[in-house]
Amino acid sequence: MHTNTMTTQLTPHLAPVSLSDHAGYTPALSLSFGLPDRPPSPTSSVSSITSQVTMASASTEGTSASFLQVVENAYFSSNPPPKALAAHTAQAQSFINHHAAEGRRVVLITSGGTTVPLEKQTVRFIDNFSAGTRGATSAEYFLEAGYAVIFLHRQFSLLPYSRHYSHSTDCFLDFMHEGPDGSVVANPTHQEKMLRVLRKYNAAKQGRTLLMLPFMTITDYLHELRAIAQLMRPLGPNGLLYLAAAVSDFFVPPERMSEHKIQSTNATDNLKQGPMTIKTETRSEEATEETEEAFDNFDSSPAVPRSKRLIVDLDPVPKFLKNLVDGWAPEGMIVSFKLETDPGILVHKAKYSLNRYQHHLVIGNLLTTRKWEVVFVAPNQADKWIRVPNHLRRRPSAGIEGLVGAADRSWEQDKPLDPATLPEGEPELEIESLIIPAVEELHQKHIDSIRAKA
Numbered sequence: 001m002h003t004n005t006m007t008t009q010l011t012p013h014l015a016p017v018s019l020s021d022h023a024g025y026t027p028a029l030s031l032s033f034g035l036p037d038r039p040p041s042p043t044s045s046v047s048s049i050t051s052q053v054t055m056a057s058a059s060t061e062g063t064s065a066s067f068l069q070v071v072e073n074a075y076f077s078s079n080p081p082p083k084a085l086a087a088h089t090a091q092a093q094s095f096i097n098h099h100a101a102e103g104r105r106v107v108l109i110t111s112g113g114t115t116v117p118l119e120k121q122t123v124r125f126i127d128n129f130s131a132g133t134r135g136a137t138s139a140e141y142f143l144e145a146g147y148a149v150i151f152l153h154r155q156f157s158l159l160p161y162s163r164h165y166s167h168s169t170d171c172f173l174d175f176m177h178e179g180p181d182g183s184v185v186a187n188p189t190h191q192e193k194m195l196r197v198l199r200k201y202n203a204a205k206q207g208r209t210l211l212m213l214p215f216m217t218i219t220d221y222l223h224e225l226r227a228i229a230q231l232m233r234p235l236g237p238n239g240l241l242y243l244a245a246a247v248s249d250f251f252v253p254p255e256r257m258s259e260h261k262i263q264s265t266n267a268t269d270n271l272k273q274g275p276m277t278i279k280t281e282t283r284s285e286e287a288t289e290e291t292e293e294a295f296d297n298f299d300s301s302p303a304v305p306r307s308k309r310l311i312v313d314l315d316p317v318p319k320f321l322k323n324l325v326d327g328w329a330p331e332g333m334i335v336s337f338k339l340e341t342d343p344g345i346l347v348h349k350a351k352y353s354l355n356r357y358q359h360h361l362v363i364g365n366l367l368t369t370r371k372w373e374v375v376f377v378a379p380n381q382a383d384k385w386i387r388v389p390n391h392l393r394r395r396p397s398a399g400i401e402g403l404v405g406a407a408d409r410s411w412e413q414d415k416p417l418d419p420a421t422l423p424e425g426e427p428e429l430e431i432e433s434l435i436i437p438a439v440e441e442l443h444q445k446h447i448d449s450i451r452a453k454a
Helices: 046-056 061-078 085-101 133-144 188-206 218-231 233-238 289-293 321-328 346-357 432-453
Strands: 106-111 148-154 176-178 184-186 210-215 239-243 279-282 308-311 313-316 333-340 361-366 373-377 384-387
Touching: 061 218, 061 321, 085 106, 085 148, 085 210, 085 218, 085 233, 106 133, 106 218, 133 148, 133 188, 133 239, 133 432, 148 218, 184 188, 210 218, 218 233, 218 321, 233 239, 233 432, 239 432, 321 333, 321 346, 333 346, 333 432, 346 361, 346 373, 361 432, 373 432, 384 432
Parallel strands: 106 148, 106 239, 148 210, 239 333, 333 361
Antiparallel strands: 176 184, 279 308, 361 373, 373 384
16 A cells, blocks of 8 residues: 555455355455444445345356346446546557458457555555566567557556666666767667667557557456457457456445545544545544654554554455456457465466366466466366476576577476575576467467367
8 A cells, every 4th residue: 555644454354245156256255454344335336236136046157147247237337437448449449450450369468456546536545566577578479479469557567678678777877878979879788689679669669569558446457458358359269368467356446435635634524525435543532742743654553643543445356257258258368367475275276267267278376486487277288387497597687588488398397396496586588488489379279279169
């Protein structure tokens, strides 16, 4: 949470609603941090309708589809779309039509984290660590493989090609110097790589093979994803959805959002204010002005005096992957990612996701080894580990190119690596250069399978 005026007391209370019979939907939870039980949200809250649907429906395939549609309609009707949605949709439609006419495959890559605003005029929001590295890097390799790429990314996250410099530990200006005639010149040690990256970027621009569309919040992301996925339906199996974004699991429904910045003291309590997103509790009046001035924002101890304590009440974000598989892009190949920190549950969680949503591939990765290895979990196939080869585990400062597909056949095992065995720093080879050829191979099989049924 981006804030410098409040600390958050998190004491989860989970109240499950019986929805486990409905495929593709996470049981509704009232995730209340330090709050007593609250009445259901207005009808615009997805959680408030789920129990009604459950009681009114039998557990059949048709009912499940109907249920998913009800949840989808409820969420999207109660959470306003981003202002740029119409413009982004028009750009995506033109892009898709152009490449469909040329018979080119199109991949939608989602990248970066989604924010969860706590106010309508947002000052504070909940975020995650994702910088969009996986998505931005993958986009470059998909372009090299001949795909047209729609890059749906978190605003200000890493972008294809510019990522080589925006994510550098060195200042971008350190890559250049002023020439004798006053021109800006790339330093000799970086010229070769900069020219290579620049040429690839210009080729994508000139060929109209890269469309970059930004989002910010979880609601922005879901509106954009649904709209673009539906536009990709005419592509049939030539469409690929590569869902690498780090999507929030919880959000604040709009009817519980305050219009303005949440106040950390009671200085404005007597003034007329709009509805509050977040409930605040007035602290003990024993705190004097002197102790209040000594309040340390970074000390969350209850003993520290302050005027109010921030309590966040979040609802679960509906899982729309099943809607995507069945309705938004039914013939496209859909790839999702599963990030975990516990190696003992990674493959299990990936298989659970695959069975639950019935899509085509889950790429599992661990937080500590995600740049060194991933595991492919696909229907009716053995788990496939993809790893950076042993001899390419150290990256020189200049980087290395031309090693796409150089998988290490001699270093295969069916369990995650021990992070302690890996060298410090990043690998010499970007693992996305191994991931994308493997995804491309599966995509071709998917296309062949769909065409064989036609």
